Amino acid sequence: MEQYSLAIMPGAPISLEVAGMKQQLRAAIGKSYGSANAEAHISLDGFEADENDFPYILAEYRRIVFELTPFEISFSGFDDFDRADYSAFYIKPTIDSSAEIRRRSEAVIKAFDKKLKKQYIKKWADESKNPHMSIGRRLTREWIALAYSTLSTYEASFTCDAFAIRKFNEKRRQYDVVDVLPLLGTAGPLAQLDLFQP
Numbered sequence: 001m002e003q004y005s006l007a008i009m010p011g012a013p014i015s016l017e018v019a020g021m022k023q024q025l026r027a028a029i030g031k032s033y034g035s036a037n038a039e040a041h042i043s044l045d046g047f048e049a050d051e052n053d054f055p056y057i058l059a060e061y062r063r064i065v066f067e068l069t070p071f072e073i074s075f076s077g078f079d080d081f082d083r084a085d086y087s088a089f090y091i092k093p094t095i096d097s098s099a100e101i102r103r104r105s106e107a108v109i110k111a112f113d114k115k116l117k118k119q120y121i122k123k124w125a126d127e128s129k130n131p132h133m134s135i136g137r138r139l140t141r142e143w144i145a146l147a148y149s150t151l152s153t154y155e156a157s158f159t160c161d162a163f164a165i166r167k168f169n170e171k172r173r174q175y176d177v178v179d180v181l182p183l184l185g186t187a188g189p190l191a192q193l194d195l196f197q198p
Helices: 012-029 054-066 095-115 141-150
Strands: 002-008 042-049 071-081 087-093 133-139 155-160 162-169 174-182
Touching: 002 054, 002 095, 002 174, 012 133, 012 141, 012 155, 042 054, 042 095, 054 095, 054 162, 054 174, 071 095, 071 133, 071 141, 087 095, 087 141, 133 141
Parallel strands: none
Antiparallel strands: 002 042, 002 162, 071 087, 071 155, 087 133, 162 174
């Protein structure tokens, strides 16, 4: 079984800024850390699938996502998840953007779960409940404090006009984008899902 992730990937300007922040934090800490090399993204959902089933799963995701319309995402500042000794530091979407990300991703996830038989897919925890763009994971509280002092403020926005499907690359220990699903606001082509029909 391969691991896949449904995510929002910002455009090149924000991606480069996030990469720069990660390099700043790496320099401040003095070594690498969790997510230091990951491309900027907002995780929405994850699943495990056999390579033979993936084309059917991708077709269904594409059909559902095609019906969504593009929307604006804005970021304002930083926040962190407190997980005892190992926390995450992230760029925070605005309240309105978080609500819109949740609304769009929940619509996709519900439609997807309703259509496909669950025995083909092992779902992860729903990551869309608290949308965020990670700068670092598995950070000590000392490193979190260092992140706040190193990265003081951030404001940015972009138009989200696509979702991405990413696949975990065992060699690099990172996710690679394997398909981009545009948000067209129209009904997509019917997916050929005979494998999943009762």
